[in-house]
Amino acid sequence: MAKIQMKTPLVEMDGDEMTRVLWQWIKEDLLLPYIDLKTEYYDLGLVNRDKTDDGVTVAAAEANKKYGVGVKCATITPNAQRVEEYKLKKMWKSPNGTIRRILDGTVFRAPILAKGITPYVPGWKKPIALARHAYGDVYAGVETRAAAGDKAYLVVENEGGVKEKLLIQDFAAGGGIVQAVHNLDKSIQSFARSCFNYALGANMPLWFATKDTISKTYDHRFKDIFAEIYEAEYKKKFEEAGIEYMYTLIDDAVARVIRSEGGMVWACKNYDGDVMSDMVATAYGSLGMMTSVLVSPEGNYEFEAAHGTVTRHYYKHLKGEETSTNSVATIFAWTGALAKRGELDGIPALTAFAKKLEEATVRTIEEGEMTGDLVALFKAEGVTPKKLSSREFLRAVKRRLDA
Ligand code: NAP
Ligand code: MG
Numbered sequence: 497m498a499k500i501q502m503k504t505p506l507v508e509m510d511g512d513e514m515t516r517v518l519w520q521w522i523k524e525d526l527l528l529p530y531i532d533l534k535t536e537y538y539d540l541g542l543v544n545r546d547k548t549d550d551g552v553t554v555a556a557a558e559a560n561k562k563y564g565v566g567v568k569c570a571t572i573t574p575n576a577q578r579v580e581e582y583k584l585k586k587m588w589k590s591p592n593g594t595i596r597r598i599l600d601g602t603v604f605r606a607p608i609l610a611k612g613i614t615p616y617v618p619g620w621k622k623p624i625a626l627a628r629h630a631y632g633d634v635y636a637g638v639e640t641r642a643a644a645g646d647k648a649y650l651v652v653e654n655e656g657g658v659k660e661k662l663l664i665q666d667f668a669a670g671g672g673i674v675q676a677v678h679n680l681d682k683s684i685q686s687f688a689r690s691c692f693n694y695a696l697g698a699n700m701p702l703w704f705a706t707k708d709t710i711s712k713t714y715d716h717r718f719k720d721i722f723a724e725i726y727e728a729e730y731k732k733k734f735e736e737a738g739i740e741y742m743y744t745l746i747d748d749a750v751a752r753v754i755r756s757e758g759g760m761v762w763a764c765k766n767y768d769g770d771v772m773s774d775m776v777a778t779a780y781g782s783l784g785m786m787t788s789v790l791v792s793p794e795g796n797y798e799f800e801a802a803h804g805t806v807t808r809h810y811y812k813h814l815k816g817e818e819t820s821t822n823s824v825a826t827i828f829a830w831t832g833a834l835a836k837r838g839e840l841d842g843i844p845a846l847t848a849f850a851k852k853l854e855e856a857t858v859r860t861i862e863e864g865e866m867t868g869d870l871v872a873l874f875k876a877e878g879v880t881p882k883k884l885s886s887r888e889f890l891r892a893v894k895r896r897l898d899a
């Protein structure tokens with residue numbers, strides 16, 4: 497069989513520890529035998545980030561902007577212990593943070609479902625993709641304590657002096673706490689466009705929720721910006737695609753999501769997304785089954801697994817012991833990127849291959865062959881789950897892909 501040819505290269509960002517090992521094996525077993533893989537390679541492993549003074553991360557993000565589609569392996573975000581372990585020149589910033597700043601995107605997380613791995617919410621039959629706004633609100637808040645007798649004000653100034661001064665609280669009766677938060681119209685607009693674009697790409701309805709009944713100016717601004725952009729730029733496209741955009745209150749959204757069968761994109765403000773993404777991820781089962789994609793408002797995509805470098809498994813691997821690390825989310829990062837590249841470059845064979853690889857991966861689990869993290873979760877009549885090593889799992893997927 498002739499290998500599938502590519503046109504534009506994928507931006508390939510290599511990473512660290514166990515996921516770096518899986519990265520290589522996925523390419524060897526599942527990609528290179530079938531595709532004439534064209535990538536522009538950036539080594540975001542911590543050693544090379546240190547060597548290049550983190551220049552490689554910036555270069556990779558710029559390349560992602562140039563070519564439109566990237567695929568990234570999990571990377572170490574250094575802390576004090578890592579600085580010591582890798583003898584780093586400095587405590588480099590999170591590569592994901594750097595890439596996000598350069599691409600200005602929104603992160604969407606979505607679970608990969610397989611029969612036998614039942615979500616903790618049994619009604620959920622389809623994936624819920626969660627979009628978290630990653631700018632502002634309480635994450636960029638200013639806060640302080642007030643003593644008895646203090647008065648706290650919200651003051652807005654411009655060149656002409658004080659424009660507005662609102663009393664927050666008169667602490668006459670006793671001390672307390674005060675907090676001020678902000679957001680930017682531009683950031684909310686980017687967030688909205690990323691969400692509308694992702695929903696169209698995934699052909700899933702979009703739900704957005706805030707607490708605008710209580711927060712009549714702040715949260716209401718989010719609601720209005722989404723509504724304006726929807727009307728002006730997306731309404732027609734949504735109607736053509738047969739999907740809907742729904743705005744509701746956050747507490748109503750929570751109740752509806754739990755009662756639903758899934759299958760929607762759920763856009764959340766920063767704090768709601770922080771809390772709800774962990775809830776949704778846990779409810780679907782394993783971190784090894786959660787994908788993540790950064791979508792910029794200009795339509796650039798960066799695909800990755802939601803989990804980290806799985807350090808504990810890596811140290812076992814270094815000692816020569818077998819590991820059973822779940823590679824599914826990393827495989828899906830590759831298939832997501834390849835399918836998008838195929839779509840943008842008009843190579844249906846590439847998109848079809850990505851779909852086949854995803855099906856083979858899910859079928860491997862459904863037929864009872866899986867990594868250790870899934871064995872405890874797996875329940876299907878007539879199928880006894882078998883725990884495979886990291887490499888055996890990839891070969892089990894390959895067998896199905898070849899069949
Ligand atoms: P982690 O690598 O996601 O692993 C946490 C634990 O979850 C693992 O020890 C393992 O549990 C389980 N797990 C996660 N992924 C798994 C998989 N694919 N297969 C099987 N089990 C899996 O998170 P962490 O330990 O907090 O962070 C490790 C490093 O990753 C850190 O240096 C951090 O900076 C980095 N990180 C990177 C990213 C990213 O690049 N996007 C995201 C998060 C963290 P058991 O040990 O019980 O088997
Ligand atoms: Mg969180």
